[in-house]
Amino acid sequence: AENGQDTGPRALDDVLDLVPADPRKGYDVRPVVELVCDAGSVLELQPGFGRAVVSALAHLGGAPVAVVANQPAVKAGSIDTDAADKAARFLELADAFHLPVVFLADNPGVMAGTAAERSGILRHAARMFAAQARVRSAKLHVTMRKAYGFGSSLMAMNPFDGQTVTLAFPGARLGAMPAESGADAAGLEGDSRDLLEHSELGGAYSAADTMSYDAVIDPRELRNALLDALRLSATRATGPVAPRAPRGILP
Structure with missing residues (x-):
């Protein structure tokens, strides 16, 4: 439906084709954003800068929202300095206009390596984290396939960040680092390695058991869960919206 008619619930049958089950496979997240949001409503901002994050204005159920999504097609979704800067500025914009923010997380963490450290990645990532922590409008988080290390915090996964809802797809992988990398670093083999990798697969359900996630959902029900x-x-809402004065100093 076009022209504001696509505002109701609907199943996202195509999402299973758009998001590969294998977390090591890249894909373009923009068709996912367009599928989730009302038809024809998505406006991506700064598409040529900080391409590891997609920032977009859209409508969801007829209501204006801001969307921050990791882009696995670029650097596997790792958040680099440009992506962090773009996301931080966009989150400030969204909060200033009281827009609910939808976070679609699918990243292996913050960009690592000598070049990233020389670019000041920790300071830039800290700025994005501070910006999302200051958001006072509704925050809706979804872990689609993976969210490792500080990358999960940047995408508002922490249960103490005041989210309205925190959701995950089945099989979402969590932790300080991928289980395979952790096993390699620790020199694990055999049953110990298998146990570590198996426990990672159940990470979303374990987190839901401890209320870190509100629900583990069928990906096809993503739009409907966000509408709810x-x-x-x-x-x-406690009263009419009003201008907000920014608090604190961003890194």
Whole structure:
């Protein structure tokens, strides 16, 4: 549907084709964003800068929202300095206009390596984290396939960050680093390695058991779950929106 008619719930049958099950395979997240949001409503900002993150304005259920999504087609979704700067500025914009923010997380963490460190990645990533922590409008987080290390915190996965809802796809992988890399670093083999890799596969359910996630959802129900979360956030409004003065100093 076009022209504002696509505002109701619908299943996302195509999402299973757009998001590969193998977390090591890249894909373009932009068709996922377009599928989740109301038809024809997505406007991506700064598409040529910081391409490891997609930032877009859109409508969801007829309501304006901001979307921050990792882009696995670029650097496997690792957040580098440009991506962190773009996301931080976009989050400030979204919060200034009281826009709910949808975070679609699928990243192996913050960009690592000598070049990244020389570029000041930790300071830039800290700025993105501070910007998302200062957001006071509704925050809707979804871990699609993976979110490792500080990369998960940048995408508002932490349960203490005031999210309206935190969701995960089945099989979402979490941790300080991928289990395979951790096993290599620790020199694990045999049953110990298998146990570590197996435990990673159940990470989303384990996190849901401890209320780090509100629910583990069928990917095809993503839009409907986000619509429910937007309705929930509307019931929590305490008064008319008003200008917000920024607090604190960003790194």
